[in-house]
Amino acid sequence: MTLNAADEAFATRLSTLVPQDGLRPPEARYAQDPRGRREGQVGVLALPRDVHQVSTLVKAAAEARVPVLPYGGGTGLVGGQVAWDGPAPLVISLERMSAIRGVYPTENVLVAEAGAVLADVQAAAEAEDRLFPLSLAAEGSCRIGGNLSTNAGGVNVLRYGNARDLCLGLEAVLPNGEIWNGLTRLRKDNTGYDLRNLLVGAEGTLGIITAAALKLSPVPVGQGTAMIVVPSAAAALDLLAVARAIVGDGVSAFELIHRQGLEFLTEVLPDVRQPFAEPPEWCVLIELGLGAGLDPAQMLEQLFEQAAEQGLALDGVIAQSQAQRQELWTVREHIPEANRLIGSIASHDISVPISLIPDFVEEAGKRIAAKGEFRVNAFGHAGDGNLHYNIFPPKGQSRDAFKPMAGDLTRIVHDLVHQMGGSISAEHGIGRLKAADLERYGDPTKLAAMRAIKAALDPLGIMNPGAVLRA
Amino acid sequence: MTLNAADEAFATRLSTLVPQDGLRPPEARYAQDPRGRREGQVGVLALPRDVHQVSTLVKAAAEARVPVLPYGGGTGLVGGQVAWDGPAPLVISLERMSAIRGVYPTENVLVAEAGAVLADVQAAAEAEDRLFPLSLAAEGSCRIGGNLSTNAGGVNVLRYGNARDLCLGLEAVLPNGEIWNGLTRLRKDNTGYDLRNLLVGAEGTLGIITAAALKLSPVPVGQGTAMIVVPSAAAALDLLAVARAIVGDGVSAFELIHRQGLEFLTEVLPDVRQPFAEPPEWCVLIELGLGAGLDPAQMLEQLFEQAAEQGLALDGVIAQSQAQRQELWTVREHIPEANRLIGSIASHDISVPISLIPDFVEEAGKRIAAKGEFRVNAFGHAGDGNLHYNIFPPKGQSRDAFKPMAGDLTRIVHDLVHQMGGSISAEHGIGRLKAADLERYGDPTKLAAMRAIKAALDPLGIMNPGAVLRA
Incomplete structure (x- = not known):
């Protein structure tokens, strides 16, 4: 499928669909790799304020066959957020969706929007005498949506698990622009396939996480x-x-x-x-x-x-x-x-x-x-x-x-x-940097299943193309 | 897609592919619902001894467009293992694949075949002074493959999570008969989509789990x-x-x-x-x-x-x-x-x-x-x-x-x-009993995504048809 760059005409089209202040000209910082390997591209930069705007943006991108790059804190180490190949994408930064929607101490649950900075999530839990245990070097600037999309690890995985293990429910926009309201606060829910864990760790290639229900723990005495x-x-x-x-x-x-x-x-x-x-x-x-x-x-x-x-x-x-x-x-x-x-x-x-x-x-x-x-x-x-x-x-x-x-x-x-039966990416993900290595070392049956799932959920191939799976 | 019953001709075909003692005439107990609601059907009964035989069986079923019913301990409460509609299936019981392949106390990992009875898994962990915390009423007869396929819960979820949370890796046969070697013993592995959690809780509709690497815990003092x-x-x-x-x-x-x-x-x-x-x-x-x-x-x-x-x-x-x-x-x-x-x-x-x-x-x-x-x-x-x-x-x-x-x-x-934002199936799954309720209460975007995934991985619709998603 040939994709088109997010150009001025596309920007004009978007400006009829979302509020003016939700669009900005490309900004260099959204194109930077934190380890300075390669420069990425930004066609149009969008900063939605709610899930409906994200849905509108993705639907427009699907219609125009424009690639979409979901953007969190920009701290990823494998180039998942740096579009260094293909046509210039619509970058959707979640930074304005940073609210803590609720803390439920009795339930040990916190609901945060994807753009919430990890340290702010930790602090909101602490304010209710609870622990959100995900902790890693970039916690002052990485955002929870990115942490989930990359299934971030860090120093407390031993006891509390990685980001995947700390997530109970998601709200997300799928590649067709439809909103999935999966933001449950349930500890147990066996109603169908585990779409949550499919989006967690998919590095934005199967949809955009817009909010998450997160598991809290008691603060150790x-x-x-x-x-x-x-x-x-x-x-x-x-x-x-x-x-x-x-x-x-x-x-x-x-x-x-x-x-x-x-x-x-x-x-x-x-x-x-x-x-x-x-x-x-x-x-x-x-x-x-x-x-x-x-x-x-x-x-x-x-x-x-x-x-x-x-x-x-x-x-x-x-x-x-x-x-x-x-x-x-x-x-x-x-x-x-x-x-x-x-x-x-x-x-x-x-x-x-x-x-x-x-x-x-x-x-x-x-x-x-x-x-x-x-x-x-x-x-x-x-x-x-x-x-x-x-x-x-x-x-x-x-x-x-x-x-x-x-x-x-x-x-x-x-x-x-x-x-040795190990993993070439324990906690950073595949991004663009390790996509070739995934092909080399990945199980062929799993790779084929991944491609089938990608084609099923994103038939146009607009979601973060080039990350995880190469074209 | 029209499916064909697993009839005598199909049994004859299978007998050329797998050892004779791996096939048996239909037996009534494989057709019984533990709550006695409805009787199921068994066309041909297969009892493979290894993952290659499972692969052979599934490939033959795909070729003949015969439905496949994976069978664990038969203790499920929602009819996921009881084919009470559609053509009589090939029932693949995992009971002969019941080995504990290894226990790794340093790693807190145990590798079991899908047919291992839950109580035997618990005992194998205990023998190495470790705890496998999954515990439920049927533990004396349910099998770990079924526990994973239904994401079983039980009394220790509060602390240790459900079956999903206790699984590190899987070996499985996908609907096309291909073997996925995903039996890693890794605590952290961010290499692509989470196929493991997609199979866990899919109730045998996306493939057959044949073995699992399971997480152990220290025994509380x-x-x-x-x-x-x-x-x-x-x-x-x-x-x-x-x-x-x-x-x-x-x-x-x-x-x-x-x-x-x-x-x-x-x-x-x-x-x-x-x-x-x-x-x-x-x-x-x-x-x-x-x-x-x-x-x-x-x-x-x-x-x-x-x-x-x-x-x-x-x-x-x-x-x-x-x-x-x-x-x-x-x-x-x-x-x-x-x-x-x-x-x-x-x-x-x-x-x-x-x-x-x-x-x-x-x-x-x-x-x-x-x-x-x-x-x-x-x-x-x-x-x-x-x-x-x-x-x-x-x-x-x-x-x-x-x-x-x-x-x-x-x-x-x-x-x-x-x-109230709750779940109509907390720990038992959807099976056949709740498939209509899933349609009624499920999020439409999620349901559409589930159907797309099912069609992508099982285009012939042979894997446990009628369970979870109705035709």
Whole structure:
């Protein structure tokens, strides 16, 4: 199906259908990739105020065969929101639909419009003494519609699940412009196919999420945080098992940190205070969230003692105050920024079955080393089997000289992940950046089913063309 | 599309494709509805031993335009497994594919074939000191493939989610006979559309689940159970909030029980020992599952005291032993059997937003009473907003005289549920029994999308025709 660019004539047509202030000339910031890889295109920019305007816009785009790019906070890392090929799209930004429509503390439910910034959703829950547990680096600017469309992960997946697991219902506009009123606040609803989860993670290729009913949790009465030095990546997993034997699913975060990440901090962000004089080869940041009657610091001490006895803990710091907790998290949260300042040759968002993490780290390290001298920073959500595996040039050298090798390095990493039954996109999605890799590694039956579903729901192919599935 | 019955010629054709012992003449038990509503049909019965045989069978059915009925434990309550209309199908029973393929304690994952009985899955997890939390009345005979296909609920949804939430990956045969190898053990995998959740809850209309990777949890260190008398259904919800404020998500079950259910027990199952001399109007069964360092009985006492102070608890029994815990659960678990012995005129599996449960109970009671004298037993998973709302004749009268009113009564209940933003099928699914109601109450945009997806994945319409979506 040939699509047409969202040109001036189309803009004129739209101006007869939606309020004048809902349309704007293309703005450069909607065309930017946060990692600066490639520039996208914006034909017409629309900023609807309600679901009916979104419906009107999509119907007009369908009629004119114009591609539609749903736009949230623009923080996606795989180019799902950057139209770097095909005709210039109608960009529909949800930013004006940012209301919290309601909070229902008795039900542990919050209903937010798609344009609500994640941090605002968290704050609205907190105001009612509830927790919205989705938490990730971009939470100050990413929007909940984008979080759902990409099935965002983050640091609390271990305990609370990813964005998909936190969504009870959706309001959305399908590719034909029809509105789906699926904004239920129900915990149980077995009435037909799971359209909700089909839209969640579809990265805007099957419709536009306009609002969501979200699951809240009780705020843990006590939280405790520790950083524990472990002798190996394998020991980290054993430590997690010990922690779970003690506090059940009270472990809310379990982040693996490699020496390389700490050395990067020392190199480019020396103001970040580090807990250990010598950066250890491996350490983990563990957080507990517990109910009443338990002292998290005491539980962490018990954990540390038990782990030390079993040779799973070599050293450790247990936060004794809110300030110390924050300090430990600051270390973890600044690693991506340090990576950015150092400049990676190739970065990967992978997962493997949790028990294979140690094997993966060892084998990937070997295969990368066979290609030359590199620095590798493997870190992330070990409790979910999800590592960010980033490859950097040797100290003092610029990445530019190594960039031609990026494709080969990625192939080595992704081949190994695939071989281990893992995923080449654990939490960032496919977007445009990984569409070719999805074809390479994806199950053929699943890919065929995906294409059939796409053709069934979006026969004109107008919704975010080029993302997830290539033409 | 006209379909053909699975006749002798088709059986002969199949006998050239799969081993002889994999085919059997139609057997009556595969045609029975557990509630005895209607008899189904079995054309040919196949009992494959592996996914390749399932694939072969489905391909042959597609070629011959023969309907396929996937068969698990046969315990479904909405006729999804009973072909009571259309040509006689090829029934594919998964009972011989019942292996536990692996347990991965470090990963908290278990891989089971679709025919594994739920209780066997639970036991395999327990053998590795892990919990597979899905638990429901039929667990001794239902099979995990059916649990997933119907997105089964049960008593632990409050804490652990329904079957959908416990599934990480699937192996399945799609309607074209192709095998989808989606049996990942990954906690995070954002590689394309969520085919897993599309098959989960599709009740066998989009393919046949042949195996699943399932999520395990730590076994709670301590469990405590209490039955608490509350002054009203509204007070029950407040009690749940108090419990959560104390133990966070340590509340693993929260079941509402009405006086009518206890009176039924007295009437038809007098051997079931009841905790209260006089059956209270409302009581709740609450179960806590806690980590180390907490005494569940003590937490329940604290809860009871706090609730009593706020007027939310009038009386209560806290189990002091495993035997007493079992006794309290026995009361809850025998209510469905008592219902069956009394004989309902109409039964409903509904959910509403949790905070609306008291309004629903009151308003539904009024509307039913306006139709005549009935006994109503409303009970179930209040923490999930899910009630089983069953209507019975007055004491001493047979239901037969009232059966002609069943449709009207159901309409009254479902109309109210719909009006309150609820679901006419919370945990049992649509099957054949509720397909017309799905058309009546379902969102038109969602229904159209469902039909498009069905046509895309099953263009011949061979997979469980008549279930979920009517022709």
